[in-house]
Amino acid sequence: MRWEEIDVGEPGAGEVLLKQTAVGLNFIDVYHRSGAYKLPQLPGSIGMEAAGVVEAVGPGVTEFKPGDRVAYAGYAPGAYTERRIMPDHRLVPVPDGIEDNQAAAMMLQGMTTEYLLCRTYPVKAGETVLFHAAAGGVGLIACQWLKKIGATVIGTVGSDEKAELAKAHGCDHTIVYSRENFVERVKEITDGKGVPVVYDSVGKDTWEGSLDCLQQRGLMVSFGAASGTPPDFSVNTLQFKGSLYVTRPTMLHYVAERSDLLKSAKTLFEMVRNGLKVEVNQSYALKDAAQAHRDLEARKTTGSTILLP
Ligand SMILES: NC(=O)c1ccc[n+]([C@@H]2O[C@H](COP(=O)([O-])OP(=O)(O)OC[C@H]3O[C@@H](n4cnc5c(N)ncnc54)[C@H](OP(=O)(O)O)[C@@H]3O)[C@@H](O)[C@H]2O)c1
Known part of the structure; x- marks a missing residue:
């Protein structure tokens, strides 16, 4: 530049x-x-x-x-x-x-949070959701927004300092995914059930695990690729992993009008x-x-x- x-x-x-x-x-x-x-x-x-x-x-x-x-x-x-x-x-x-x-x-980060939490998958009070990169720009706004909705937030972060920051902004459970297996932790936190929605902006590194954190008929919201583009996948994967849904949204289409x-x-x-x-x-x-x-x-x-x- x-x-x-x-x-x-x-x-x-x-x-x-x-x-x-x-x-x-x-x-x-x-x-x-x-x-x-x-x-x-x-x-x-x-x-x-x-x-x-x-x-x-x-x-x-x-x-x-x-x-x-x-x-x-x-x-x-x-x-x-x-x-x-x-x-x-x-x-x-x-x-x-x-x-x-x-x-x-x-x-950009705030209107993204608005469409993700209110329109892509309207999160309801009492639901538990997984939000990756919870201490980032979108992440800290999303943690607070989810708390205001009344949801329980599980957030992944890259370090202990970031975990503290996410917690201070409403994240109920933090997972340091650089050293913890986030799929196992999500299963533990949700008594084996998994979550109805995963908001994944990390992409390549978390794609597979995110699908495994979903409940049957859960929604994978793949909205970014900070670690690289997620792999191509067979649509049959969605059947075998529990009749899952996947969307790859972008803000431009949610604020076009x-x-x-x-x-x-x-x-x-x-x-x-x-x-x-x-x-x-x-x-x-x-x-x-x-x-x-x-x-x-x-x-x-x-x-x-x-x-x-
Ligand atoms: N689709 C849309 O409409 C839309 C709109 C806005 C943003 N986004 C996406 O949302 C994500 C967050 O955006 P942001 O601007 O708020 O950025 P950010 O979250 O402040 O920064 C990205 C974070 O991703 C995590 N990360 C994990 N693996 C990484 C890697 N290999 N390299 C770099 N970072 C990595 C890091 O947090 P940890 O260290 O905690 O892992 C990093 O701080 C991005 O993927 C962005 O493209 C999408």
């Missing part, structure tokens, strides 16, 4: 020029940088979320005016920049009481107003994005991370 001057131009019809105040770091940025996910063009920019202030609006923009505080997540890559032109329909107004840094840190985007953001903002904490545990200068990537990939970060332009 290289820091370069470019001309962002003027906003056209339906577009807004943003002065970005904080950019969110997400694991998808690593997939875009490494080539695991293709960028629309090269050379290009990466980054999927930011917060900032509207500087200028193009013809036909009625919802926003210069000076408005906005944030976004779930549009084309290109957030690693000081200024950016965005289509107005992908922006969300940031309410008073939510700071820019917090907004930039939580839009503007009404869904605004509803998801509203639910997230309400959660934050009601006490959910977005832990911005790392911040870097945007120019140091390469170091931020190294730390994220080396599993050195916890909670959310922002890059400051």
Whole structure:
């Protein structure tokens, strides 16, 4: 990655020029940088979320005016920049009481948590669920959200320090999967029953074990691949492991309609107003994005991370 001057131009019809105040770091940025996910063009920019202030609006923009505080997540890559032109329909107004840094840190991880827990598999009070990488950005938000629903949370983490952090954010049972067999521990915790849903963003390393943690007719939500892409599998596996379901969701499809985007953001903002904490545990200068990537990939970060332009 290289820091370069470019001309962002003027906003056209339906577009807004943003002065970005904080950019969110997400694991998808690593997939875009490494080539695991293709960028629309090269050379290009990466980054999927930011917060900032509207500087200028193009013809036909009625919802926003210069000076408005906005944030976004779930549009084309290109957030690693000081200024950016965005289509107005992908922006969300940031309410008073939510700071820019917090907004930039939580839009993608928070709206992901919303769709995963409320729409992909609507978790009910009293259910026990398995959530991998529980001390990460999505993980810490999800632990708190699941507690608010009234679920029992089993979370996997890479170290004892991360286990403490996850517990402090509502995780009932932590499993240090680098040294413990998480399938055995989940069976122990659930009296041999398994869980109705597994949220797996680790991918390759946990895929097989996650399927083995499910109850009959349980749902495997494979929503990321921090350790690598999960293996191809025979559909018959789902029969033999208990008539299982599998889905591979992505936030883009859950907030594609503007009404869904605004509803998801509203639910997230309400959660934050009601006490959910977005832990911005790392911040870097945007120019140091390469170091931020190294730390994220080396599993050195916890909670959310922002890059400051
Ligand atoms: N599908 C969607 O809509 C969607 C949206 C947002 C995020 N995601 C996915 O959700 C996951 C979490 O995203 P995030 O931005 O919040 O990142 P994060 O959880 O803060 O960071 C990734 C974590 O994954 C764990 N991990 C396990 N094996 C790893 C490996 N080999 N290399 C690196 N990390 C490994 C690490 O935690 P431990 O040390 O505790 O294992 C690491 O801290 C990512 O997989 C991301 O792609 C998906």
